[in-house]
Amino acid sequence: MGKKVDLVAHLKKHFGFDTFKGNQEEVIQNILKGNDTFVLMPTGGGKSLCYQLPALILPGTAIIISPLIALMKNQVDAMRGFSEDDGIAHFLNSSLTKAAITKVKEDMLSGKTKLLYVAPESLTKEENIEFLKQVEISFYAVDEAHCISEWGHDFRPEYRRIRPIIEEIGEKPLIALTATATPKVQSDIQKSLGMSKSMVFKSSFNRPNLYYEVRAKKHATKQIIKILKENVGKSAIIYCLSRKKVEELAENLVVNGINARAYHAGMDASTRAGNQDAFLMEETDVIVATIAFGMGIDKPDVRIVIHYDIPKSLEGYYQETGRAGRDGGEGKCITFYSYKDIQKLEKFMQGKPIAEQEIGKQLLLETVSYAESSICRRKILLHYFGEKYTEENCDTCDNCCHPKEQSEGKDNVALMIKTILALKERFKADYIVPFLAGNSNSAIKSYKHHEHELFGEGKEKEEKYWNAVIRQLLVAGFLIKEIENYGILKVSEAGRAFLEKPVSFMITQEHDFEMDDVEEKSAGGTAAVDPQLFNMLKDLRKRISKRKNLPPFVIFQDPSLEAMAIHYPISIEELMNIPGVGSGKANRFGKEFVELIKSHVEENEIDRPIDMVVKSVANKSKNKIAIIQSIDRKVPLDDIAESRGLEMGELLSEIESIVYSGTRVNIDYYIDQVMDEDHRDDIFYYYKEDAETDDIGSALDELGEDEYSEENVRLVRIKFLSEVGN
Template identity: 70%
Template sequence: MNNQKTLTDYLQHYFGFDRFKGQQEEAVKSVMDGNNTFVLMPTGGGKSLIYQLPALLLEGTAIVISPLIALMKNQVDSIRGMHSEDKVAHFLNSSLSKAALQEVKNDVLAGSTKLLYVAPESLTKEDNIEFLKKVKISFYAIDEAHCISEWGHDFRPEYRRIRPIVDEIGNAPIIALTATATAKVQHDIQKNLGILEARVFKASFNRANLYYEIRPKVKPEAQIIRFIKQNEGKSGIIYCLSRKKVEELAETLQVNGIKALAYHAGMDAATRSGNQDKFLMEEVDVIVATIAFGMGIDKPDVRFVIHYDIPKSLEGYYQETGRAGRDGGEGQCITFYSYKDIQKLEKFMHGKPVAEQEIGKQLLLDTVSYAESAICRRIILLHYFGETYTKQNCGNCDNCLNPKEQLEASDEVVRGLKAIIEVNEKYKADHIANILIGNKTAAIKSFKHYKVKSFGAGKDHDERFWNAVFRQSMIAGLINKDIENYGLLKMTEKGHEFLKNPTSFMLVKNHEYEEEGDDVNTGGAPSGGTGGDPALFAMLKDLRKKIARKKNLPPFVIFQDPSLADMSIQYPVTLDELQKIQGVGQGKARRYGKEFVELIKNYVEENEIERPEDFIVRTIANKSKMKVFIIQSIDRKISFEDIAGSKGVEVKDIISEVEAIVNSGTRLNIDYYLNDVLDEDHQEEVFDYFREAENDSVQEALDELGEDEYSEDDIRLMRIKFMSDMGN
């Protein structure tokens, strides 16, 4: 069966391929021959076939250790799809019922199961160990083997216990597979599994079809929405570090008309796998996820991977970007980077054991140097994985397509290093930057650092410039940060050498990566009524008056002043854009919007106005959940006191929320509550007042109608009824 024809025949029979790719065939033979085997192939290189094919052909059951339940289900389904019998593959994990578990065990013992997927946690359970001792095992395959190494990007302590358990169950060849591993990680894996003599199959890490780009994290939501709209209908994944950000971003995308869903470990399993399936079935275009998503996701046509937050390690970055363009087609990898995010990640590390901090710090530093470097992204990435990329220009990354400006900074680096030495290597970068620019901060005063030679020696540059000097000196290995008191700048041998014989030092210019802009352009509409464009604002007010007369309504019912002000800043020219204006919802836009957007469109054309592009972003207030809750409660005729009580707020706050809902055009019927608070005559009196009023001021209504008769809340509630009945 070792002759070539047969292996290719089996490949054709089970997988439908007529030939192996890369080193697959050699690796398959190594497994068939019973060797311990180490396989390092980038995502999309066909790793799983290397153990799946031998498992189907060899006698016994292959035990596949895999870290994620979703991943197992995915793999089991795909193998069953190739085979006539469902029994051929099973998984063993905590999600199975007692009956299902028994069925799996019976199939395995009967010899019908060729692949048994097991989570490392399930492998350690006593009854599973006892059961596996009775099974004839063909080999153990350890998928995502980088989880073994503390230097890997996804370390799992339970992975380090695999070897002792294998010894307990019974020996068989071990196959370790991963898509990312530096030399350090590879050695760690082989050593921990006791397979240092394993046959190693290593494919190139270069994914020529992937385009890499790092962007400054300024208004990232706006940039992301624009990017997705320019790539309409394409599948993509967006990674965020926190679950909260995942949910907020998914909601923002939905509000902006993008088919997106969230995915993170905090969701219940059914929702999570449901969302994953919708992505695979193309019912949604975009998944916003924490890194929990995507391990082993076999979607070949993911066209973009966006990192909203920079990953903690280059290995993680490589793994996640590697989910784009697996079919060899286009794959855009865009990462938003701000040094503030790095500082956040550094903060997370405090309080962890020093050894772990040291590892984390080292991995982060590699990420920063990748992000801030001006040389080809591929050169850095491949060098990180121990591979040399010989071209100087890959033609498919931002640095090669738009070379960054550099300036000679040898003299500045010398000044920076001298300042570090002058304060005995006991201070952090921002403190030393302040010394150089001559800034007498409280700390500088208390340490009397305004007396050192370097004080003011760098005032020809600003603080950001000096921070960049320190960062890039760190990348070049001239200084590093102390581990014990993390952040203090320390000189290295190389740094002392540089001071003795300064050489050319090219500093990358225009990496404006530090300033994180305000997240989203919410329009910043003036709260009063002074618009951005006074001429347009006046025209909009006239139009409002005209429509109000025609409909026999007070003008404020149609649109309130802040909405007109926002229109005069944003220039919306379609009803869709109008809905993104402050205080304008779908209802308002449909009812009154047509004439307003026509006026604005003509005005923009006549005056050749360039509209702000960032306009497209529609923000979700975090209050949106609150709004839905209030609307549902009002539908169920629940009193405002009870609504407020259940949310732990005051009735006044609920009234404010309801005002906002009604002002943007949603119709609400609060009669059931009003009838409890005010009798019919009083209701009628306030309603008639607003019908004739010049404006919607509550204070003027109270002055006119008498503060002894009505409370402020009474007037506000009646104003809500008036706006809802007349305007919406």
């Protein structure tokens, strides 16, 4: 008993806590006894304390091997915060100067340093090995130990060299720690570190306070803005796969009034660190990042984690969602899924060694199963980590809160098990499914299985259904997937027992995320137009056009009126978000339009969409500014087109969209070069007096195609709209 009180006293003395979390105390006792220890503890469970406290108690220095420089710095700063002496913790990595390295070595030799954090790359350097041989070492801790396994989500080959180096420096107890490891990864770690006899301490992977949801990736940016606006002031992390997407999305959020910053490895170090600190210090609510972000970020109150792109593996997903709600409070994890993204990830794998591609594909398939399945998300996640979740309904995932239809599947389950056994348990799901559905392919033909008596036995159901059956039988434990054999399906004892004596088994219908997901488009065209309002807006436009003696199309074009009749803008600022309406147009003509819309909304008690038009950062905005500046400098239009890599027609479309939005440009200098005065005046007069619409075809019919080219008509139309309308 004495020792127990001791530990709590040490905990109180060094860290100010009175109690341990989960199985921290048993882990620490085991380390103090000098045993090898394997710790599997989900993010937020207090993993680092498991080696920090014994390092402070035991004589000598603990060597903590960690893959991330940012993480080391955080941990060292935290340890120094608990102690009066800065020498208590150091890190050794490529970011240190010669003088700093000398200081680290002095503190270690004098016995001040209790924890030394070191990157595996630094550990392999000859001079560091020689130096560590002179130091008294208490134990070695390998953090983020899943990096050892190519089945882990963050494989690092240099981790494979840790064991031989430890043997060279001098053997001491070893502790391996990870927040995500499937049974396969766990055995890989133990084998590679030579600690197969170690005690394993495994905490539950269930995070009951997290809500999991997967949505179809349609208008994802718009959905994200809506989510963030409904959760103002809460900390959120949004993960994207590419740096380009990170920057684009962060820019979009800022334009829409959300306090967001970007984070990725391509930014210069000071900007990146500044953005990370702004998030930690709560100067910014939202960080948009690649998965490089958040490793070792100990922000307890992240309330929302959004995956704009689905991760490459379920372990990655679990670790990233695990950054939400570490304090036990609310944590929403929302993922946008589209099968197109999976295909993109598969493409990235091409060119890698075949074995690596196979592993990558396996991991991706698990992610697809998770996204498309409609059974409890907790059940699937915990099953993946080798843990059973027995509750019928977790109440905190989209599938449990909005259950899908179920149908009796007893006979089909029996057919599936019978088929796998009949094919001698030698095939993966992607072979069994077409076989049962009766869809012959080259693989099936090569085994002559299209002649097998069971071929096509399940053809009244689609392949999608049979995939669902396999996924649900894996979670139920009737089938086993042999990961080492690239996902070959075997039947478990429970599966064989079911075949002997089938009982009721309900199959849940899966999500249909439609393969051809809609690309995000700017506002307009997605919801139904309010026909009554649309006609009222057209009448108003006609009245204004008579009053101002302007053709109606000069005021607003039809697509702009349609968008107004979808989104109901009731202020000039909202009106500026409508496609084809810039600040010039909105301020010049907008007042009567928003007043009309406002009274229509009030009279008919219309519920305006909260996600009012999302302002888009036109990626083209930089293009447009450059074009306007070139026109101001009187650069010939054909030169502008060439310098921006555009056809002349494309350049004219850009300039048209600039003037339709209400910005004035003067291209007289170019028109005077390419056509005579009479032609120019004829076209101008046609638009001023005769034109009912701004349509080019109608203009050419009226003016005569033989005499006037489409390009010239477009040039004068731009001049007309700019002078008369803006």
